[in-house]
Every structure is written in structure tokens, then in C-alpha cells.
Amino acid sequence: MFEDLRDLYQEVIFDHNRNPRNFHVMENYDRMVEGFNPLCGDRLTLFLKLDGETITDASFQGSGCAISTASVSLMTEIIKGKTQAEAEELFHTFHKITTGKSEDLQLEAVGKLAVLAGVREYPARVKCATLAWHTLDAALKNEQQSISTE
Amino acid sequence: MTYPIEKIRADFPILNEKIRNKPLVYLDNAASCQKPQAVIDSLVHLYSHDYANVHRGVHTLSVRSTDLFEAAREKVKSFINAQSEKEIIFVRGTTDAINLIAQTYGKANIHAGDEIIITAMEHHSNIVPWQMLCEEKGAILKVAPMNLAGELLMPEFEALLNAKTKLVTVVHMSNALGTINPVEKIIELAHAQNIPVLLDGAQAIPHMPVDVQALDCDFYVFSGHKLYAPTGVGVLYGKQALLEAMPPYQGGGDMIRTVTFEKSTYAGLPHKFEAGTPSIAEVIGLGAAIDYLNSIGMEAIAAHEAELLAYATEQALQIDGLKIIGEAKEKGGILSFTLHKIHPHDIGTMLDSLGIAIRAGHHCAMPVMDFYKVPATARASFAMYNTKAEIDVLMSGIRNLIEMFG
Numbered sequence: 001m002f003e004d005l006r007d008l009y010q011e012v013i014f015d016h017n018r019n020p021r022n023f024h025v026m027e028n029y030d031r032m033v034e035g036f037n038p039l040c041g042d043r044l045t046l047f048l049k050l051d052g053e054t055i056t057d058a059s060f061q062g063s064g065c066a067i068s069t070a071s072v073s074l075m076t077e078i079i080k081g082k083t084q085a086e087a088e089e090l091f092h093t094f095h096k097i098t099t100g101k102s103e104d105l106q107l108e109a110v111g112k113l114a115v116l117a118g119v120r121e122y123p124a125r126v127k128c129a130t131l132a133w134h135t136l137d138a139a140l141k142n143e144q145q146s147i148s149t150e
Numbered sequence: 151m152t153y154p155i156e157k158i159r160a161d162f163p164i165l166n167e168k169i170r171n172k173p174l175v176y177l178d179n180a181a182s183c184q185k186p187q188a189v190i191d192s193l194v195h196l197y198s199h200d201y202a203n204v205h206r207g208v209h210t211l212s213v214r215s216t217d218l219f220e221a222a223r224e225k226v227k228s229f230i231n232a233q234s235e236k237e238i239i240f241v242r243g244t245t246d247a248i249n250l251i252a253q254t255y256g257k258a259n260i261h262a263g264d265e266i267i268i269t270a271m272e273h274h275s276n277i278v279p280w281q282m283l284c285e286e287k288g289a290i291l292k293v294a295p296m297n298l299a300g301e302l303l304m305p306e307f308e309a310l311l312n313a314k315t316k317l318v319t320v321v322h323m324s325n326a327l328g329t330i331n332p333v334e335k336i337i338e339l340a341h342a343q344n345i346p347v348l349l350d351g352a353q354a355i356p357h358m359p360v361d362v363q364a365l366d367c368d369f370y371v372f373s374g375h376k377l378y379a380p381t382g383v384g385v386l387y388g389k390q391a392l393l394e395a396m397p398p399y400q401g402g403g404d405m406i407r408t409v410t411f412e413k414s415t416y417a418g419l420p421h422k423f424e425a426g427t428p429s430i431a432e433v434i435g436l437g438a439a440i441d442y443l444n445s446i447g448m449e450a451i452a453a454h455e456a457e458l459l460a461y462a463t464e465q466a467l468q469i470d471g472l473k474i475i476g477e478a479k480e481k482g483g484i485l486s487f488t489l490h491k492i493h494p495h496d497i498g499t500m501l502d503s504l505g506i507a508i509r510a511g512h513h514c515a516m517p518v519m520d521f522y523k524v525p526a527t528a529r530a531s532f533a534m535y536n537t538k539a540e541i542d543v544l545m546s547g548i549r550n551l552i553e554m555f556g
């Protein structure tokens with residue numbers, strides 16, 4: 001029935017929505033930032049543990065749609081062990097694949113995150129996928145306690 | 151007489167659209183309604199034959215436009231049964247109308263320590279303008295509570311009324327819940343203490359006959375675009391004596407009698423509140439929408455929509471994991487719901503892939519979402535052209551997406 005949606009709602013997304021990874025409050029975090037999408041009411045709190053340049057742990061809490069939950073769940077998996085610079089780089093690449101501005105989509109550069117590239121075709125849902133990453137960006141820059149996609 | 155649903159559907163050209171290769175099922179009417187051919191034609195005809203600025207020229211086209219514009223005011227007057235066309239002020243929409251009242255009536259009559267009463271189910275546009283006014287004046291905003299069904303608690307409402315209350319402003323029909331408020335009783339209680347009442351009729355006006363004299367409300371406001379008319383036009387009805395006493399809103403052309411650099415005098419009603427070139431075509435389109443609605447009859451439309459709501463509610467209750475938000479006994483054609491563990495935005499995207507347009511979000515009523523402890527709801531809202539067959543498509547879509555989410 002939902003053939004047209006297979007690119008957007010891939011099985012990996014349902015899986016992460018049903019069983020989000022790293023879904024817990026972190027004790028002794030180094031960074032904590034809240035992300036909020038006022039349009040749909042999605043809210044998440046991102047926790048990071050840092051060792052110098054390296055992100056040693058990441059977790060989150062909150063509620064959102066399947067796309068935003070899967071996006072933040074996948075993100076917390078993938079950034080663990082990365083340096084802050086590598087995570088920022090990934091953010092920029094991810095932004096490109098979800099907004100579809102770059103000609104060559106560099107899907108291989110983002111690994112598992114490529115399942116979220118489908119939002120490109122759904123402009124109303126792009127923010128669902130990028131909320132996690134904007135929140136991470138704010139956490140790494142250590143600028144604010146909360147950010148909003150508006 | 152049977153309801154002429156086939157004819158009505160044929161009158162709305164957009165209903166022939168295919169969305170993602172499926173026939174459109176348009177159930178986002180509470181956000182905005184589609185337009186009948188008669189309204190579309192009125193715009194095309196105006197711009198092709200009769201258009202010029204209004205109230206300004208002696209030339210033929212200006213006279214034609216002015217006549218059509220003022221005829222639309224007359225139609226609005228009859229549609230809501232106002233006493234005089236002087237009581238019909240054209241504005242941009244409901245939001246504009248409420249802000250106008252806050253900035254004129256509010257500024258002149260509401261002072262430090264005074265109280266304004268709203269309800270727990272207001273649209274942001276009937277909250278924020280009053281918060282702004284209260285902040286400026288040091289007045290106090292009081293919120294009448296509701297129960298879990300989404301019904302106003304009348305004893306609690308009554309208890310809020312007192313000598314400091316300067317205005318009661320209430321949604322006639324809630325856009326987030328569908329609740330139709332007991333506005334007659336509200337007005338009676340408020341008037342017993344000489345408190346004026348403003349009704350936000352944005353949702354009520356397309357779904358039921360409204361008679362402002364029978365209601366005896368002091369202000370009634372609504373938007374054209376939810377009444378099958380173009381965007382950019384709305385109506386502020388106010389009792390003449392109140393409007394006469396209010397200071398003007400914006401200054402400019404059309405709202406003056408004489409202007410010198412020392413002092414200006416203001417035009418009479420309704421022009422005092424209509425500074426600048428108005429939404430001429432949109433106002434005329436609103437007149438065409440009212441003619442169209444009258445040709446079907448608001449009673450017939452209300453009965454048709456009540457049937458749709460009853461059917462949709464009965465179907466929805468049979469779906470496991472579906473929770474209806476808003477179960478007031480008195481309710482208009484709005485089905486707001488959540489699905490267990492499926493976010494409304496996912497519901498919205500999935501239904502869109504089937505050609506079904508619903509709204510997913512907070513419906514500009516964040517306090518209502520907080521009350522029900524949900525971030526958002528999915529909302530199907532019905533109009534004169536919807537059918538039971540479309541509700542079947544919606545329900546089948548919902549069942550299938552629940553299965554897909556697993």
C-alpha cells in the first residue's frame with residue numbers, strides 16, 4: 001500500500017524507531033543540549049562525553065517522529081569514537097545528502113546514515129532528520145543550552 | 151431533500167486532482183477550505199471586466215468595483231444577521247480582527263489590574279494578542295479550564311467573572327478538538343455582569359448557521375479562507391455602539407473624513423477601521439462564497455457534516471491504538487487523534503502518499519497539546535464536499551500504516 005514511501009521509511013528506520021539505541025540519560029556528561037522542532041513538537045536532549053578531541057559516548061532522551069528518532073539513534077551510534085572535527089565533517093555531509101544540494105550525493109561517506117537520504121524528496125520532513133545534527137553541532141560548539149530548528 | 155453531494159463535488163475543481171497518483175481526499179479543511187468554481191470565477195470576472203480601486207474614483211470601473219465590494223458587505227451582514235452593514239469591518243482574517251480589537255477596544259478599556267478571560271482551548275491567535283496587551287497594561291489573563299473530553303467547565307468559568315473582568319473572549323468551535331462551546335450561556339453569564347464577549351468564529355462559521363443578534367455577542371470574528379473564500383480577507387463584526395466608541399486602528403487613506411497637518415477627523419463606520427486599499431477581489435470572492443453557501447443552505451451543510459463526524463468517530467473507535475483527542479458532546483466536524491507509538495508527522499506523510507491530506511501538528515494550540523500531554527495530534531477535518539467513502543479511505547490508510555509500523 002505504501003510503495004511510494006519505501007525510500008523514506010526503510011526497514012532500518014522502523015528498527016531504530018522501535019528500539020532506539022543509546023536511549024537513556026547520561027550521568028557525568030560533558031555536554032548536554034536540548035533540540036526542539038517547534039513545527040512538530042519534536043524534542044530531544046543530547047548528552048555527550050568527551051575525552052579531549054574525541055567523543056567517547058553519546059546518548060539521548062526525548063520524543064519525536066520515526067525519522068527524527070531514527071536519525072538521532074543512528075547519530076549517537078556513529079559519532080562514538082569520532083573526533084569532534086570528524087563529527088562536524090559528517091554533519092556537513094549529512095546536511096548535503098538530506099537537502100540534496102550536492103550533485104554527487106556522497107552516500108558512501110555517511111555509511112548507515114544513507115538510509116535517511118530519502119527525506120530529500122519530502123521537504124516538510126527534512127528538519128526531522130537534521131534536528132539531531134543541529135543539536136550535536138550546538139553541543140560541540142558548546143554555545144547554547146537549547147536550539148530550535150526555526 | 152437529499153443533500154446534493156455529487157453536484158457540490160463537481161463545483162470544486164481541485165477535487166479532481168490526483169495526489170501521488172491517487173484521487174485527492176482533502177481532510178485538512180480546518181486549516182483552510184478549497185474553493186468552488188463560483189468563487190474562482192468571481193475573481194477572474196472581476197479582474198477581466200470590473201476591477202479598479204474602491205471608494206476613490208468617479209470613473210466607471212471604480213464605481214463597479216465599489217458596488218461589488220459593498221454588495222459583499224451586505225451579503226456578510228445578512229449571512230450572520232447583523233443589524234447594519236456598518237457593523238461589518240473587513241480585515242485580513244481572524245488573527246487580524248483579534249489584534250484590531252486588542253489594540254483599539256483593549257487599549258482604550260483595559261487597564262492595570264483588569265482581567266480578560268479566555269479558555270483552555272484557544273487558538274494562539276486568541277491568546278497572544280491578549281498576553282501582549284496584558285503585558286503592556288499590567289492586566290491579567292485568566293484561563294477557564296476544560297475537562298478531559300475537551301468541554302469547558304462552566305462553574306469554573308462562571309467563578310472567574312467579577313467586577314475586574316473587562317472582556318470574555320472565547321472560541322466558538324475549537325480547531326484542535328472540535329468542541330462547540332456553550333456560547334449562549336457564556337454570553338448570558340458575562341452580560342449579567344456587563345462584560346462584553348468576543349467570539350472567535352474561525353471554525354464555527356463554515357459549519358453552522360450563525361446569527362449574531364440571536365447570540366447577542368459583542369464581537370464575532372472569522373476568516374474568509376476557511377469559508378470557501380480567498381485568503382487575505384476576514385470579518386470583524388462588532389455591535390455598532392461599541393465600534394463607534396472605539397478609537398481607530400491604523401491611520402491612512404479611506405479611514406479619514408478630513409486631513410490637515412494639524413489634525414485629521416475620522417470616517418464613520420465601517421471605514422474608520424479600513425485604512426488603505428483593502429483586499430478588493432478577496433472581499434468580492436467572499437461574497438461569492440456566501441452566495442454559494444446560501445444556495446446549499448447552512449442547515450443542510452451542518453447536518454451533512456454531523457453525519458460524517460458520527461460515521462468517522464464510530465469507525466475510528468474500532469481501530470486498536472487510536473485515541474480520539476476531543477470527545478465533547480457538542481462537537482463539529484473535527485477528528486483529532488493519536489496512534490499508539492506512531493508520531494502524527496509519520497501519519498501525515500504516510501496518508502499523503504495515499505492522496506489523503508490531514509493536518510499533523512499542534513494546530514496552533516500548544517496549551518491544548520500540553521493539557522493532553524501529547525506533542526502533536528493528527529487531525530482530519532470535514533467540509534461540505536467530503537463523503538463517507540473518503541472516510542473509508544482514511545480509515546483503511548490508518549489501519550495499513552499501523553500494520554506497517556508493526
Ligand SMILES: Cc1ncc(COP(=O)(O)O)c(C=O)c1O
Binds near residue numbers: 275
Ligand atoms: C479557532 C481559530 N482561531 C483563529 C484562527 C486564525 O485564523 P487566521 O490564520 O485565518 O487568522 C484559526 C485558524 O487556524 C482557528 O482555527
